[in-house]
Amino acid sequence: MTRSQQAPSYRGASAHYLSPSRRDPVKILSEEPVTRRVIAGALGALGLGQHDPVHVLDVGSGTADGFALLARPAPDAPPLVDEDRLTYVGLDVDPEMVETARATVTSPSASFVRGDVRDTLPEGAFDLYLSCGVPYSHLTRDELVAALHSVLSAVAARGRRAAVVVDVLGRYSVEWQPRWGAERWDYAMSFFAGAGAAISEPMTFYSRPALDAAVDAAVAGSGARIVSRTAVDRSVLVGRHTATGTFHPQVPRFRTLVNDLLREPARVRPSDLGFVPATAGAPADVLAWLERFAARWNRVLEPWAGAGRLGEADAARLAHALLELERGAGPGLGVGHSLTMTLVAEPS
Known part of the structure; x- marks a missing residue:
């Protein structure tokens, strides 16, 4: 068999x-x-x-x-x-x-x-x-x-x-x-x-x-x-299990939030998307890269740092900017x- x-x-x-x-x-x-x-x-x-x-x-x-x-x-x-x-x-x-x-x-x-x-x-x-x-x-x-x-x-x-x-x-x-x-x-x-x-x-x-x-x-x-x-x-941040939280309940629901920026923007506050990278638990090159990626990701969020809910146009701009980072791939x-x-x- x-x-x-x-x-x-x-x-x-x-x-x-x-x-x-x-x-x-x-x-x-x-x-x-x-x-x-x-x-x-x-x-x-x-x-x-x-x-x-x-x-x-x-x-x-x-x-x-x-x-x-x-x-x-x-x-x-x-x-x-x-x-x-x-x-x-x-x-x-x-x-x-x-x-x-x-x-x-x-x-x-x-x-x-x-x-x-x-x-x-x-x-x-x-x-x-x-x-x-x-x-x-x-x-x-x-x-x-x-x-x-x-x-x-x-x-x-x-x-x-x-x-x-x-x-x-x-x-x-x-x-x-x-x-x-x-x-x-x-x-x-x-x-x-x-x-x-x-x-x-x-x-x-x-x-x-x-x-x-x-x-x-x-x-x-x-x-x-x-x-x-x-x-x-x-x-990097939008894998399917950031939507479920099954293995890391504390992770922000990045995939859901980015999807919602394009589908239901009234549900999202830009501050919900901030990324704080790990500082231990992985090799030094992994931690260093995640720190650099976090800086780029959070920099995209900066123009909306004090905003509440975004209108459709601004939400779409933010979503596409974050997805452009993801398309760059690790x-x-x-x-x-x-x-x-x-x-x-x-x-x-």
């Missing part, structure tokens, strides 16, 4: 992923642009021609967010890859996710299979091994090393360059500051919309050094070499909700 056959189903979770409320202003205006930029950079590193085919394996594809990011236009940008060039294979352990993806994505460019990256990979020569939605954090550190070793071995066997996007949970997100001392713990997905009882399972959280070490271990004996590696942090230290590393690999 394969691990995908043994894996528990996230019963009802697809209701969250298809819920209109999931695509809130933060997701549309900050998170998706950052992820699109990561994917565009990964594709750009491959040296493909404008009309060359692009073969993608999306690891932990869920209800096919990756396909939408690749093949659907953004509000102000064309698709990253035209569908007539794209061959997309979505891989997910959960049967409900796979069936939902098949029902909602009818493009002939896309197919979906149930499977686990820890088992045999789907057949095919892929240019991009994509992940979004932190699927690799479901694995232990050793399982991540084995999974990436399998992917890099496939790159070596193919005989040409490929890009690998590794999306994991950041260890030092403000969302779970009280748990910064642990690298793996039970993660309740209490932000799910319409999924019934909260789903909880152990997840692994990564700093940059820990993720680098996992990649280095995965490369050994794979027959591939890493040409380049880059990393970004996404959602430096890949593990200081955001997700830490996303892009590997460009080729046969050694």
